[in-house]
Amino acid sequence: MAPMSNADYLTRIKYADAYEALREAKKASGLTYKELAEKVGVSKMWLASVFDGQQYVPEEYAEKIAAALSVPVEKLAFLTEHPYKGNTDPILYRLHEVIDTYGPAIKAIIHEEGGNAIMSAIDFGLDVDVVTDAEGNHRVKITMDGKLLPYAKKGKYPW
Template sequence: MLQSQHNQTVRGDLADKAVANKTKKNLSWAQLAEGTGLSEAFVTAALLGQHPLPADIAEKVGKQLDFDADDILNLQTIPVRGSLGGAVPTDPTIYRFYEMIQVYGTTLKALVHEKLGDGIISAINFKLSVEKIDDPDGGHRAVITLNGKYLPTKPY
């Protein structure tokens, strides 16, 4: 039976353990996701406490991370989502995403509504990918794709 968490403590502690064991074993997120049939982004988010994993995948990934049976069971629970508190993020990478939304949030909203109508972009029926490409001016660029299902507002 699928179980649900009532606070972020258990999955937060498990995320800490996942990162610690991933580091000790020198594993990448891609290596952990390999062979699961799920995306690197989804498995990463699950291990960071944002999604439940199906039992077989929790078992596979949990074994790679030397998790015990309770940890593997907790990977399958529905978490209390949202890893950031209400304050402005202080981590520089996360802050840049916050900054992007501060600068482009109203633009994204206007364009989504103009092209799709009144509604939202789902973060549940959602796909995320991060790609590294060469910058013609030197260095690299990050291509981040946020692919969420559009859900129209329905009058009632």
């Protein structure tokens, strides 16, 4: 078992029962994340991360989730608190490995094709699909779409 992280102390233990009840309500509804996301009007990726305690949920979306799952909105009030983000999981390790391996190349391409800029993680879209390739292998397809943000040129250069 992985050592307890700050996230365990600050979020998951504090709301462990509430998150379990939320997951049980989703299971009882028979809805997939995609179907629930369509009812709520959000992306399936964002919604799935809500169920893992990784997202702040504005009150109006907490109300929509409650309605879609037929649970009292008061039971989802915990979702409207800003969570401590982070986790440890083999899939997440691999995602870190991908960024560690390809991050410098991604950075080089962004600078080569986009100039002196970075990718926004605020004005950002994310999707994941499991697809089947021509050989019949299942593959994970992750799409990240962040706004290109040129560095500001304020003050005396180099600042």
